[in-house]
Amino acid sequence: MTTTFLLVRHAAHDRVGTVLCGRMPGVTLGALGRSQAQRLAERLAREDVACIRTSPLERARETAEPIAERVGLTPEACEAIMEIEFGSWTGKNFEALADDPRWRSWNNARSVSRPPGGETMLEAQIRIVGAIEELRALHPGRRIVLVSHGDVIKAALLYHLGLPIDACSRIEVEPASISTLAVGEWGSKVLRMNEVVAA
Secondary structure (H helix, E strand, C coil): CCEEEEEEECCCECCCCCEECCCCCCCCECHHHHHHHHHHHHHHCCCCEEEEEECCCHHHHHHHHHHHHHHCCCCEECHHHCCCCCHHHCCEEHHHHCCCHHHHHHHHCHHHCCCCCCCCHHHHHHHHHHHHHHHHHHCCCCEEEEEECHHHHHHHHHHHHCCCHHHHHHCCCCCCEEEEEEEECCEEEEEEEEEECCC
């Protein structure tokens, strides 16, 4: 039996593209992000959703809430789909990080790089793939929404595409996008990537 996962990247906050927020507290959706979250809710209302799991971080929870309200469910926090732990890079401006050779290594070879004091992308992949397998067993044949983060979603997609983690730069996962994944006893298939709901 096939379980379908709708992997939702949280909607936009005001620091997207400028600051590596990571697990920094207090990062909430801006006006654009709130509008995106409402459009996601309308799009996902067409799905027969069995459950919604969200990263515990504010920006993910704020994205999950209107979706949950629209489909009549309560979102549940799931540590396994939390953002990557970026350690001492958390909260740093991308311009400042550009001068750090460890940052260049991270972006060129994710399979062998670790943020200082953080976790590897492979460790994040193990987390989300494990969560997908647990939820598949709990909800066979159903549709599940996971509200997570760009690199964590990329890690799941790469695993199910059979691609190495170093291929992450070849995949785009925009804020407020949906990537659809079918998983069953037979294996898995990526049905759609980076679907962005038009305004």
